[in-house]
Amino acid sequence: MRVFALLLFFLLVLPCAALAEGFSGYAELKGMAYSERSPGDPYAAGWGTVYGKWEERLAESQLTASLRAEWLTSPQTSPLVFDPADRKLRRPPLSIPELWLRVPLASSHDLELGRFQLGWGKTDGYSPADAFLPRDLTDPFADEKLPLWGVRASGQEENLRYQAVLVPVTTPWRIPPLGSRNAPIASGALPHGTVLREADDAPPLPGFAALRLLATHGDWDLGVWARTGVRPAPILRFTADPALQDGPVPVVTVTRRYPREHAAGVEVSRVAGPYVLRGELAALFSGDAELGDAVIATLSLERGFGDGTLLVTLAGNAIDPPVDPTLLFDRGTLPALIVAWNRTEEWGAWKAVWDCGLERGDGILKGEVAYNVTDTWKVTVGGDLPYGSRQGALGALHDARRLVAAVRRSW
C-alpha cells in the first residue's frame, strides 16, 4: 500500500502523457494574454490541440502511434506540408509525435525502432545529457522535446543497464520567429527596428549516435554516456545583403548551420534520508570556432514535502563560449539556478518555478494552478513573468510576459 501511495503522490503532481493499450488522447484549448503588444504580435493568442494515441500489443511486441493536430494564432502554424521528421522552421498543423515498434530481444533486452522521444540525464531542471536533444521552443515556456527517428537497443543484466541509440537523421531545434516576443535571443545587438528574414534552409541529414551505461549500487545510481554527431541546436548566421536594404530599417537575413559535437559525461545520484541528490558532469568538444568547447556541471537536490516536491538545481559552464551564449540555446541560460515547487491539493495542483540566470541577473517566475473539474476535465490558469536584463536569454523574453488559461478534456 505504501508504494501505491507514493506513486499516487507523483501522479497528481506531475501531469503525464497517456500510455497503455488502447486509444487515448486529449483536446486542449489555450488562451494567452500578453502585457505588451510587440511589433507583429497581438495582445492575445490562441492555441488549440487535438492529440490521439493508439497502443497495441503484438504478442511480446508493442506498437505505439500518435497524431497531433494543432492550430496556433501566434506564432502561426506553418502551412500543411509533408514534414514527417519535423525539420521545418515552424510547427506543422499535423505531426506524428510517436510511431514505434518495440521488439524484445530477450527477457530484459529490447530493440525499439521508429519515431520516439528520448530522455537522458539525472538532474531535473537542466541536464547536460538531455539538453542536446532537440527541443521545440515555439512556446518558449513549455520546453517541449521533439521526437527522433531512430533505433534504440536497451537492456539490463543484474544492476547494470545500457542504452545504445542511433539517430540517422538530424531533427533540428525549433525556435520561435526571430524578432518575435517569444524568441529567446537577447535584443540590442542589432539596430532598433531591424527586420530579420529567416531562410528556410535545410538542416544536414546526419544525426547522432550515443551510448549510455547505468549502474545501481546501494543508495547510489551511477552512469556514463558518450555521443557523437550533429548538434541539433543551430548556430545562427546574420548577413546583410545590400540589395535588400531598400527601406528605413536594416534587413538582415538569418541562416542556420549545425556543427558537429562530441560529448561524454558522468551522472551520479543518491538517496540521502528524505533527499535525493543528483549531479552531472559533461565535457563537450567541437572544432567549430563559434560553438567552442564546454564543461557543464549540474547539481540538484530534491525533497518531497507531503503532497509536494521542492527541487533546486544549479547548472553552469566552466568555459565561456566564444559567442553570445544566448545564441547557443541549450546552454544559453547558464549559469542558472532553478527552483521548482509543486503540490497536489484535494481540488487539483499548483506549481511555482523560479528560473534565474546568474550571470546577467535575469530570470523567469512561473506560476500555475490546475483545477480538476472531473477526472477528465481540467482547467489551468497561470502566468509567466520574465524579468531582468534583456541581454540574458531569460530577460530577452520580457515582451512575452503573459497570463495563460487552458481547458483540457482527456479520454
Next chain:
Amino acid sequence: MTLKNIKQLLWLAVAVVIIPFYPAAALAAPDARALLRDSESRHRTKTQQYSGDLTVVNKEGKVRKKGWNSYRQGYAGDSKNLIRFTDPPEVKGVGFLSLPRAGSDNPDQWLYLPSMKRERRIAPQDRDASFVGTDFNYEDMEEFDHEKYKVSLEGEETVEGHPCYVIKAIPLEKGSKSIYQKLTLYLRKDILYLVREDLYRKGESQPAKRLILSDIKNVEGHWIAARMEMTDLKKGSRTTVTLKQISFNRPQPASRFTLQNLTREGGD
C-alpha cells in the same frame, strides 16, 4: 499438625481456589502478539497481482477515480512491487517500482513518468503527510508490522456480524515516528483477518480516522479484502480502494521487477 503440614494445607487451599479459574482465563485471553503473528503467517503469499480502483469522495460529494495494475512478489518487508497506472488518461502509463534492500527499512524506489521518458529514483516520504487529497497518509499506506507496536488484547466485539478480537496497538517509543498514539485493530476470529482499524492521533481521545476492510473473499485459497475504505471522521470525507482480478502465487517473470521493465512504455 506441624508447621510444614500447615503450609502444605495452605498451598492446597490456594490451589483449589485458583486452579479452576486459570485454564478458563488462559483460553479466553489468547496472546495478542501470537494472534497477529498467526494472522501474518496465514495471509502471507509468494506473489499477488490485481487491478484496482481508487475513489476519493470529499465532503462535498465530489468524486475522483484512478485505476492501476499491481504486481507483488514476496511479502511485507521483503516484497518487490510494480505498479502501473491505467486511468485516467492524465496519469496513464506512469509506473512505480519498489525493491527491498538488505539491511535497510526503506526499499529502493523508482518512478517512471512517460512525460520525462526516464525513471527517477525517489526518497522516502513524510509519514505525516496526506497525499493527493485522499484520506490516507503515508503511514497509513505502510503494511502493518506488529513488531513495531506494543500490543494487548482488549476484548471481543462483533463487526459486520463477525466476532472479532479487539487489539490495542501502541507504537513503540524507541525510534517511533508514528503520527498516532494508538491503533485499535479488529481481527476476525474465524480467519484472523483485519476488518477494521481505528486510528487515534497524538493527544486525542477519539479516533481521527477509521479504516474498514470489506468484501472479504477467498481467492485461490487466500482471504483478501477487495474493498478498503478510509474515512476521516472529522472532515467527513472518504477514500475507497477496490481490488479486481486478484490472483495469488502466479509465477512472476524475473524481468518484471526491473528498471528495464519499468521504463517499457506500454508494458506491464
